[in-house]
Amino acid sequence: MFFPISGAHISPIYLVIVGFLVGILGGFFGVGGSFIAGPALRLVGLDWNFAVGTDLAHIVGKSVVAAKRHRALGNVDLRLGLIMAIGTIAGAEAGAQLIQMLKRAGNVNLIVSIVAIVVYLSISAFMLWESQKTLRSQKRRSSKEKVKGAIAKRDKSAFGPATRAIQRLKIWPMIALPTSGVKAISLWMILLVAFVGGVFGGFRRRWLHPDAVDGLCARDSHSPGGGH
């Protein structure tokens, strides 16, 4: 099938399969867009600017549906989401500006590569440790405490001690998140987490697709009808 705007020939079946995989990952883990959709579109010959732009656009639809479904299941804390949106937007802009600074300094590739390797390895190691600890504690709990029909009073995941330590930090203002079951937590902690996530998001997107973003700006300024 020919797509005139991007000028690419792509099999619709391929797009359906990729979309399906991205949707499943997104609904399950909350991620999957840029990691799979962007490179998958690039693989079939789409230019980076179209791959990035299309990826970003499709994430909107996917996220709305997934969030709607999670909300129906009672998994969405709107207050937390709104607070995190503020932090994430600020962080994404900061991340994009940071990488522009590095680009002007002339050593963006080396620094970003090192940062990306360190961050991804750290996240992988942390997730592995957390999964192992959670599985071990659940095995111990199931062999000692399991009673048919009983409901666990406390989450026995590896995050437990860290979560309690964070919630004990009394940095004003403190807010309650009743939907998530959090009695009190510092607003700054939520904003910090969202900001850091946003920084890496803005950093990574600008780094992974610099030509895409630069190409988009160039196309915009040179095109007959668009841009300013």
Added chain:
Amino acid sequence: MKQGTARTLRAFAIELGIYALLVTGYFFLVLHLLGGWLYGLEVHHRYTYASVAILLIIGQAVVLESVTTLLLRLIRGRSE
């Protein structure tokens, strides 16, 4: 396979089938009715095109998902 799991998988397969049909129909409808206009919009008014494209994507996601859920409720209501 447990009965509960089999029932969940069957419901998922039916929902997927209905949603796939609706998305395919929506895609060809938009392509046929709006394809030319969207292409012209992209060439001459890119920012408007971007807004319309995102609205179409959100509309497709929300409306089709709601229609699928409604159809499933009707099917389940008739089968019970």
